[in-house]
Amino acid sequence: MFRRFHRSIAALGVLLTLWPIPGAATLQEDLAGLGNGSFATRMAAVTRLGASGAGAVVPALQALLDGRLHRRLADDRVVVAEERGSVLILTDPLTGAELAQTTPDAVDKIRINNRLRTLIRATLGGLTLRSPDPAQRLVAAQAVFKGRDFDLEPTLRQVLEREAEPAVKAAMTKALAALRLANPGESAVRVAAATTLATFGGQEVRALLAEVAATNPDGTPREADPEVHRAAVAGLALVEERLRLMNGVGNLFQGLSLGSVLLLAAVGLAITFGVMGVINMAHGELVMLGAYTTFLVQELFRNHFPDAFGWSLALAVPLAFLVSGLFGVAMERGVIRFLYGRPLETLLATWGLSLMLQQLVRSLFGPTNQEVGNPAWMSGAIETAQGLVLTWNRIAIILFALAVIAGLALILRHTPLGLQMRAVTQNRPMAAAMGIRTGWVDALTFGLGSGIAGVAGVALSQIDNVSPNLGQAYIIDSFMVVVFGGVGNLWGTLLGAFSLGIVNKLLEPVAGAVLGKILVLVGIILFIQKRPRGLFALRGRAVEA
Amino acid sequence: MTTRHHLPGFLTGDRGGLVLLTLVLGAALLVPAGNLLLAESHPLHVPTYLVGLLGKYLAFALLALAVDLIWGFAGILSLGHGAFFALGGYAMGMYLMRQIGARGVYGHPVLPDFMVFLDWQQLPWYWYGFDLFPVALLMVFLVPGALALVFGWFAFRSRVSGVYLSIITQAMTYALLLAFFRNDMGFGGNNGLTDFKDLLGFDLQADATRAALFSATALALAGGYLLCRFITASKLGRVLRAIRDAESRTRFLGYRVEHYKLFVFVVSAMLAGLAGALYVPQVGIINPGEFSPANSIEIIIWVAVGGRGTLFGAVLGALLVNYGKTWFTGALPEAWLYLLGGLFIGVTLFLPRGVVGLLVGRRRDLEGSP
Numbered sequence: 001m002f003r004r005f006h007r008s009i010a011a012l013g014v015l016l017t018l019w020p021i022p023g024a025a026t027l028q029e030d031l032a033g034l035g036n037g038s039f040a041t042r043m044a045a046v047t048r049l050g051a052s053g054a055g056a057v058v059p060a061l062q063a064l065l066d067g068r069l070h071r072r073l074a075d076d077r078v079v080v081a082e083e084r085g086s087v088l089i090l091t092d093p094l095t096g097a098e099l100a101q102t103t104p105d106a107v108d109k110i111r112i113n114n115r116l117r118t119l120i121r122a123t124l125g126g127l128t129l130r131s132p133d134p135a136q137r138l139v140a141a142q143a144v145f146k147g148r149d150f151d152l153e154p155t156l157r158q159v160l161e162r163e164a165e166p167a168v169k170a171a172m173t174k175a176l177a178a179l180r181l182a183n184p185g186e187s188a189v190r191v192a193a194a195t196t197l198a199t200f201g202g203q204e205v206r207a208l209l210a211e212v213a214a215t216n217p218d219g220t221p222r223e224a225d226p227e228v229h230r231a232a233v234a235g236l237a238l239v240e241e242r243l244r245l246m247n248g249v250g251n252l253f254q255g256l257s258l259g260s261v262l263l264l265a266a267v268g269l270a271i272t273f274g275v276m277g278v279i280n281m282a283h284g285e286l287v288m289l290g291a292y293t294t295f296l297v298q299e300l301f302r303n304h305f306p307d308a309f310g311w312s313l314a315l316a317v318p319l320a321f322l323v324s325g326l327f328g329v330a331m332e333r334g335v336i337r338f339l340y341g342r343p344l345e346t347l348l349a350t351w352g353l354s355l356m357l358q359q360l361v362r363s364l365f366g367p368t369n370q371e372v373g374n375p376a377w378m379s380g381a382i383e384t385a386q387g388l389v390l391t392w393n394r395i396a397i398i399l400f401a402l403a404v405i406a407g408l409a410l411i412l413r414h415t416p417l418g419l420q421m422r423a424v425t426q427n428r429p430m431a432a433a434m435g436i437r438t439g440w441v442d443a444l445t446f447g448l449g450s451g452i453a454g455v456a457g458v459a460l461s462q463i464d465n466v467s468p469n470l471g472q473a474y475i476i477d478s479f480m481v482v483v484f485g486g487v488g489n490l491w492g493t494l495l496g497a498f499s500l501g502i503v504n505k506l507l508e509p510v511a512g513a514v515l516g517k518i519l520v521l522v523g524i525i526l527f528i529q530k531r532p533r534g535l536f537a538l539r540g541r542a543v544e545a
Numbered sequence: 546m547t548t549r550h551h552l553p554g555f556l557t558g559d560r561g562g563l564v565l566l567t568l569v570l571g572a573a574l575l576v577p578a579g580n581l582l583l584a585e586s587h588p589l590h591v592p593t594y595l596v597g598l599l600g601k602y603l604a605f606a607l608l609a610l611a612v613d614l615i616w617g618f619a620g621i622l623s624l625g626h627g628a629f630f631a632l633g634g635y636a637m638g639m640y641l642m643r644q645i646g647a648r649g650v651y652g653h654p655v656l657p658d659f660m661v662f663l664d665w666q667q668l669p670w671y672w673y674g675f676d677l678f679p680v681a682l683l684m685v686f687l688v689p690g691a692l693a694l695v696f697g698w699f700a701f702r703s704r705v706s707g708v709y710l711s712i713i714t715q716a717m718t719y720a721l722l723l724a725f726f727r728n729d730m731g732f733g734g735n736n737g738l739t740d741f742k743d744l745l746g747f748d749l750q751a752d753a754t755r756a757a758l759f760s761a762t763a764l765a766l767a768g769g770y771l772l773c774r775f776i777t778a779s780k781l782g783r784v785l786r787a788i789r790d791a792e793s794r795t796r797f798l799g800y801r802v803e804h805y806k807l808f809v810f811v812v813s814a815m816l817a818g819l820a821g822a823l824y825v826p827q828v829g830i831i832n833p834g835e836f837s838p839a840n841s842i843e844i845i846i847w848v849a850v851g852g853r854g855t856l857f858g859a860v861l862g863a864l865l866v867n868y869g870k871t872w873f874t875g876a877l878p879e880a881w882l883y884l885l886g887g888l889f890i891g892v893t894l895f896l897p898r899g900v901v902g903l904l905v906g907r908r909r910d911l912e913g914s915p
Contacts, residue, residue: 279708281842338894343708344622345893348849351842352889359882476719476838479712514723521720525696525713529703 027052027094031060034110035071035078042110043119050123058127060093065120069093070107081107118151126155129172134165141171145204150183174200178208181232191231198235201242209236246388251505257394259501260401261463263494264456265474266481267405268449270493273482274425276442278336279347282354283478284471285361286450289327290320290457291466292361295370310375313458320454327357328450332443340442354471362468372461397459404455409490411448421445480524486534495535500524555778561901562774565857566767572599573763577756593752597827600759602867604824607766609847609863610856611816614773616845617854618782619809620789621706625714626817627841628721629689631831633818635725636688638738638831639672640681641749645742658740659733669731678745685822686815693814694807701803701810706792715838722836737832744826755827762823766860769816773856776812785809846885849892852899862899 030052033045046064049057063069063080070081072090079090079099088107090099112120128140129152137159144152156176163169173196180193194212197205212232214222223229269283280286294316301312331353339346374393381391412418420441423431432438457470464470477500485496500520507516528534556562576599579591608630615621642657651661655668674680696717700710728734747754776782787795788802796802825831834840843866851862866888873881896903 273708277708279712335890335894342893344711345897347622347708347711348842348845349890349893352846352886352893355882355886355889359879359886362882363879472839476715480716483709483712514727518720518723521716521723525716525720526699528705528709528713529699532703532705532709 027057031057031078031093032076034060034064034069035076039113039116042112043116046116046119046123050127056094058124059096061120061124061127063093064110064112065117065124067109067112069110071110072102072107074106078110079107121149122151122155125149125152129155129159134168137163137165137168138171141168141175145171145175145178148179148182150179153179153183170200174205178205181212181228182208187225187227190225190228194228194231194235198238201239201246203243206236206239206243209239247509250388251509252502253388253390253394254508255502255505256398256498257501258505259498260398261456261460262474262477262481262501263401263497264397264404264459265453266478266485266497267408267490267493268452268456269478270482270485270490271408271421271449271452272446274489276336276340276445277343278340278446279343279350279479280331280336280446280449281347281351281475282331282357282471283350283450283453284473284475285354285357286324286327286453286471287457287460287474288361288466288468288471289324289357290454291372291461291464291470292365292370292457293320293323293454294458294461295365295372295466298372309373310377313375313462316458317455320458321451322454324454324457325447325451328453329443329447331450332446336446337439337442354475358468358471365468367468369465369467372466374462378462393462397463400459404452405490405494408452412490417441417444417448480521483528483534484524486531486536489536492534492536553775555775556771559774559778559857561855561857561905562770565860566770569603569763569767569770569860572603573760573767576763577760580752580756593755596752596755596759598871600755600762600827601824602864603759603762603766604820604827605844605847605867606860606863607762607769607820607823608817608844609851609859610766610769610773611813611820612844613848613851613853613856613859614776614816615809615813616848617856617859618777618789619785619806620792621806621810622708622711622845623714623810623813624711624838624841624845625716625718626813626844627838628714628718628836629693629814629817630821630824630844631721631725631833631835632689632692633685633821634825634831634835635732635738635821636675636681636684636818637822637825638741639675639684639732640678641741641744641826642738643672643676644744645740648742649740657733657738659728659736660731663728665731672731682822685818689814689818689821690811693811697807697810698803701806704803715841718836718841719838722833722838725833725836733832735833737830737834738825739830739832741826741829749826749829758823758827762827765819765823769819770856770860772812772816776809777856781805781808843885846889846892848899850888850896850899852901855899855901858899858901861901865900 027049030045030048033048034042036042036045046061049061060069060080068080068082070079070088070090071077072079078093080093081088081090083089083104086103087101088104089101090107091097092099125140125144125147128136129144131137131140141156144156153176156172156179160169160172160176163172177193177196177200181190181197194209197209209232212223213229213236216222221229223232265284265287268286269280272278272280272283294313297316297319298309298312301309301315331350335349335353336346339349378393378396381389382395383389412422420431420436421444423434423436424438424441424445428438431441460470460474464473481493481496481500484500485492485494503523504516504520507519510516511519576591576596579589580593580596583590585592608626611629612623612626615623645657647654649658649661651658653661656665660668675684696714700713705713724730725732725737726735732738741749743749744754744758747757749755777785784795784800784805787798787800788805792802821831821835844863847863847866848859849862850866851860852858866885869884870881873884892899898905
């Protein structure tokens with residue numbers, strides 16, 4: 001009964017909002033009306049304030065709703081009072097300007113009752129829905145969707161007709177449909193609302209439809225109207241199917257993201273293994289060095305150029321390439337070149353190097369995780385209405401990994417070094433006979449592969465903990481990518497990394513993260529039996545090397 | 546040199562092996578005697594902690610022997626031998642767990658504490674029979690052996706060799722590491738199996754039990770050495786060495802390379818399992834950390850330091866490196882990883898034949914100089 005009455009009041013308010021916008025003087029008059037003793041006068045004042053459509057009245061109404069609006073006893077002026085210690089700070093409700101300081105007994109709080117409260121809420125909703133700022137209108141429409149306050153239905157209908165911004169219009173349509181479906185009304189209108197809602201999809205819509213489609217414990221629908229119930233059930237099925245699809249797309253994205261991380265970690269390994277037949281067990285530590293370089297660069301920016309922090313990664317990438325690359329060349333010249341033709345011994349020696357690098361970093365920086373930040377442009381996410389969340393740092397890493405591969409493919413194909421590297425990979429003695437200094441090519445190749453490991457470290461520092469154990473976490477996965485994809489072939493590494501990443505993430509919801517990983521490992525072990533040299537095997541003499 | 550005529554053929558000329566056997570068998574007698582018979586004040590008294598430590602070293606030495614058998618003689622560099630060691634250890638651990646009976650914290654007559662904690666109602670099927678020592682002992686050999694058989698059969702048949710084999714053995718132990726970390730597996734998850742009480746009715750904390758375990762480990766090491774020496778000195782051993790040096794050529798000569806490799810791989814896995822089973826009661830715990838790939842690689846360095854392909858070198862290397870580890874992690878913990886890393890590099894670069902190569906090489910230089 002009350003509800004209907006409120007609604008008529010609200011409708012009145014909406015009618016009044018169509019009046020021309022009055023000047024500030026009228027606003028002050030209406031505001032004074034709020035201080036009047038009778039509830040009826042206050043309601044009329046709220047209605048007129050709402051009708052003004054002026055954004056300035058929003059804080060005043062909000063203050064009234066929160067019980068912060070007071071009447072000054074001395075001059076009956078309506079003010080906002082904030083307690084600060086034992087005194088009250090009085091401000092003007094419309095301008096927010098500070099008026100005076102006073103004691104609590106100098107003012108009288110303006111009381112509201114339930115009817116007034118409902119009216120204020122509706123008016124506030126209507127006001128923000130009419131705000132000239134599209135972002136505010138969008139927020140208001142989303143608030144209406146969540147609040148499902150049927151009093152706002154007429155207002156919403158009106159503003160929807162005049163709305164030009166597509167995103168806001170969609171949000172309003174969705175909110176209107178939600179209002180109509182959630183409240184009693186004409187069958188046809190509610191059925192149409194359910195259908196409209198279903199086209200939007202998303203978790204919120206799913207919850208709303210599920211509410212209407214719910215059944216009692218005895219199996220009978222809780223919703224009295226069978227037509228509406230049926231529409232809700234159909235809509236729910238549609239929304240859930242789309243949610244599942246989105247979930248799948250989300251998993252795929254996760255897989256691509258993991259795949260790009262694996263790709264970055266493994267591609268340097270693939271190069272060194274492909275050209276020299278050397279398994280570099282210290283590869284993970286070169287990745288770690290890249291991550292620590294990022295940390296140092298960011299510290300530099302934090303302490304000296306905090307404004308340019310967004311650019312820190314732009315400096316970290318080439319520096320990490322240099323640091324890890326130089327370490328790589330030093331390793332090759334200092335240790336690995338004495339062990340050519342003895343791949344197993346190389347494996348052991350590089351493992352020794354990896355232990356020493358880990359301990360070196362632990363001694364220098366301590367065993368704990370280091371704080372590496374995301375630049376502002378990499379934080380946040382794209383969220384679609386369907387509930388799909390794509391974080392920017394993951395997207396950036398996918399793109400970065402692809403860029404690194406593209407750059408590498410260019411180097412291998414179109415530079416003299418690339419030509420020599422390919423020649424040495426395919427037939428070392430013949431390349432040497434043609435005058436290629438294979439020793440130099442080895443050193444540069446190792447440097448290139450190591451440098452890319454460093455670059456991978458920059459990317460990993462954005463999504464993982466930077467600690468001395470960073471490299472260990474990736475080394476086995478990188479090996480898996482290399483043996484799965486086959487060596488000496490960028491495509492093999494690319495395909496291997498992405499397929500392992502995606503399979504891993506698709507298995508995760510089914511089997512759980514750990515079991516999924518175990519299954520992938522077992523799968524690779526079996527795969528190697530079938531194709532001992534990976535997806536893309538090198539043919540020719542290199543095979544028996 | 547009259548003893549030579551009384552030796553079995555496969556020990557003839559194996560001077561290093563004979564020294565090793567003498568030392569190990571001597572230790573099997575003297576260390577327990579020094580612990581149990583001599584008073585604590587006696588200068589030659591062996592404290593109990595040392596008995597346990599030496600026993601641990603000997604178990605590692607047996608593991609190194611197993612790795613040397615395949616790496617030194619057949620050229621199979623397994624980076625997953627820690628997995629076989631750990632599986633043997635788990636088999637023994639399961640027996641020890643069942644022996645606890647109702648003496649656990651929760652006092653359940655059958656279920657180990659961690660199962661009660663996880664609210665399990667009954668024993669998983671694969672825990673049946675582990676309350677019987679002979680069954681557990683059988684499993685110490687069978688489980689690692691079966692895994693090695695299946696894994697090796699697939700790998701060698703498809704001619705996966707060299708670094709590829711190394712990497713997939715590493716993947717194998719990594720997969721097992723992940724699997725044993727799961728509570729659902731029923732092996733105690735992260736914490737593993739521990740709080741053992743007694744073995745065959747003997748209190749594990751008692752000095753006599755520890756001394757007996759030490760002797761058993763020493764005997765197992767001696768037995769393992771004899772077995773490995775027997776295999777490598779036989780004709781089969783010569784084929785294995787041929788495979789190590791020129792696999793394709795051996796295959797072309799008509800030998801079924803994969804059968805030889807599979808045989809020696811399974812034997813080696815069983816020896817590793819036995820080493821694990823001897824290790825667990827002496828250290829009192831087995832947890833998934835034993836499966837970590839880093840552990841498996843460390844075994845390789847024991848063999849490499851001692852001298853690959855000599856058997857007694859592997860034992861020597863395991864003892865040297867582990868003694869070094871105990872000393873350094875106590876005195877200079879920061880330096881240990883540098884030293885271990887340096888060992889890997891130094892040995893591969895400068896001592897391809899290990900410490901034994903150094904000793905034998907110098908003697909040869911002396912004898913061979915005109």
